[in-house]
Amino acid sequence: MKPEELIDEVRQSKLRGRGGAGFNCGQKWYFAYTARADEKFVICNADEGEPGTYKDRIIMENDPHVLIEGMTICATAIGARQGYIYLRGEYPQVVNILNTAIDQAKARGLLDDFDIEVRSGAGAYVCGEETALIESIEGKRGEPRYKPPYPPVEGLWNQPTIVNNVETFAAVPAIVKNGASWYASIGHPDYPGTKIVTLTGDVNNRTFFEVPTNTTIREIIYEFGGGIPAGKKFKAVQVGGTSGAFIPEENLDTPLAFDTMTAIGATLGSGAVLVLDESRNLIDVLTRISGFFQHESCGKCAPCREGTMRLYDLMLKVNNGTGKPQDIKIMQKLGNVMAISCLCGLGQAAPAPILSSLEHFPADFNVKLM
């Protein structure tokens, strides 16, 4: 297939990025394809830093070739000769697996003039953000760039660059093999295909599943997950990782697709599913989460650098019983400002667990206030 045909096939399949932003994959490739440059790059985002998420590791450990094939198809489509897999620093065992697979593919001449290098991250959560990841590959501090320009126009070394998640690349070979309409017919029509979900928390089957995207959260928890242990009641579920919203019982019939999740004020994110039963203290969970963000903020933009620290401070105050109603108001205002003003997705999403909990579980806060 010619590059245009490949791109068109991927676009028609309606494959959308599995990393969290949900952009049409073929459209993104098209931007890089049409960008004029001497050199273009393909980067696989395997930084997988969202707590509770390990879907990319499962793919890389069990079928590294599907990732390499997806990246090679992308390289053919946009005209890149160099690829990188930016691998989470905590996955040292995967380095060998990937390098072996790359060597095998090269030995059989499957990569043509394309080459892939595995780069290990150093543990910063923010490097899962694509431009911070690019900075990190360039040897700089892992900090996001402002956008636009977006990576397909100006990415690694300021050249057109496609950054896709492991799961996104892994979907591509099957699309090329079976056709766009085959893929588009699976799951939810606006976000077709499958999604790997990783279940953690208070469920019986704490493991991973690949499900079509029209599967509802309730099905995931009660059918695949086998329900909540010890006969306890459901309290809340956080979907998409630590930056995801806490979702109450009444929204459990939402399909695990991109726009359906946005519609209930949540995000699909990485597909991590953290279930909390009635015995859990949500305020305690939120305090830990806000501690995570103040630790992982890169410090570049003011509202995230200062805001994540303030949210953590205020949550500590509420959690230790010295919070006042005014503190809730401050968190609400600060969270709303961060969500729309921060430079990158980290700061924009950091307040989501608190804001969604304030919306759906206000009583949990109120009982803690002075």
Add this chain to the structure above:
Amino acid sequence: MNNNINLTIDNIPVTVPKGSTILQAARQVGIKIPTLCYHPDQAVKANCRVCVCEVEGSRLLQAACSQPAMEGMVVKTRTPKVIEARKTILELILAHHPQDCLNCIRNGNCELQDLAAEYFIRDNPFELKRRGLPKDYSTPALFRDPDKCILCRRCIDTCSVTQSVNALGLQNRGFETMVVPSMGLDLIDSPCVMCGQCIHACPVGAIGEVEEIDKLLAALADPNKVVVTQIAPAVRVAIGEEIGMQTGELPMDVFVAGLRQLGFDYVLHTNFTADLTIMEEGNELLQRLNEGGTLPMFTSCSPGWINFCETYYPDLLDNLSTCKSPQQMFGALVKTYWAEKMNIAPENIYSVSIMPCVAKKYEASRPEMDDSGYRDVDLVLTTREIGRLFRMSGIDFTQLAGSDFDSWMGAYTGAGVIFGASGGVMEAALRTVYEVVTGETLQDVNFTVTRGIEGIKEAELDLAGTTVKIAIANGLSNARILMDQVRNGESPYHFIEIMACPGGCIGGGGQPITKANTKRVERIEKIYAEDEKMPLRKSHQNPEVKVLYDEFLHEPLGEKSHELLHTHYHAKNKKYL
């Protein structure tokens, strides 16, 4: 193809060239959008986020400094959502800032203070947190107060991009992020060359000059001290900005009168030793050209540049002119020649220089700068410090009658005046060298090719049949380009003028805080306007310089000159370079 973009900002239609940002478009129609990390001469950073605006169709607010204007875009800069975001961000920044404005070196001249006032920050909901970091007073030139840093990163940009010094970087992350001298060293141990350009870049008081006003006040109060001052060429054009006047507005004689009001016993001029520098340096160049000395020869007036050469190009120290800077020539002469001529005991002379520069504070403290038998220059005050002193003293310059400089080291020519601008030393040298070499009188003394703020300027001149190639760089990243050529044996030049600061001394680290290069350009214009008005415009015409040679030095590069006016430089051997 149409290269214009049409958009509306607060319902006002704007047309801007493609590639413009919302901020540029807004300024074009007079809409003020607040900024902190934005700097007109630096790359966009988009990290402070106080410039956020609403853009129709976008859930997120957009940073005006980085968001390109797009066709049909509808921008709102003053909605409740925007104002709430800006206020909240300012509150966050202020809550991590000491807020001790009353004690701050930038009180009244601070971008954060201005925004706090404009956005009527009153009851900050966030509790004040301080980093509690110690101030860095390791250099005699400038200090850092990391507690005040708001992490806009403008200093890092200046230090690494404009100056290519790379003394500042980031450490830690999140709210523990700090701007630190490289490898967490004290500033004095870092590659810092003390140019002080970071002071201009800083929107707040996190970096400033080491203030020494108290030392002057003590000397002025001491009945045994004869306090003598020299004023550097670039000071007059800028001092007005410190005292509520326009750039270049304060006439020289009124400035002198003001200094006398402060209590200086004698007011002399660095322009005098600028002219003297030309006599020495011009002859040194001719000697090197004629006798096969090390070429290209580099000027040595700019102490930031000297530090840079000693730090990054120690292999090229032989290329530096052995001439001391005009400040240090003055210092060595005022306690020898002038003391003798005025019949004043040199140990009673307190020599103060007023400089556009913070690196001069360091230069004066160099151990080798004591050829008079005393410390040659006792105290260096910046233009800003003198401005503070004028304000404190409440001198009303509109009521002051002008006053002349004192004798024997106060006369100067236009050639000395233009030392204050990039290219000025070169032009002054050419005016003299041309006449010395050709024996002819220059018809037109204006070598305009050497003028302007352009980073690197070059020219070829015919000196009685010999072609001399010259180059001029201002800003150390431009100097680096010329130095790399020399190091690689590819430099075509005979004579290179380097000024550490963009625009030359008029943009020095001790000048009134100058955010934009446009202000530097304005000062440069005032410098050349002053030169135009001078009756004498060639250094060798300076009558007091003639007296100095007749009575004391006897000849350029002579024995006395070598004793007092020349020096040599040493590799700095900094760690981690």
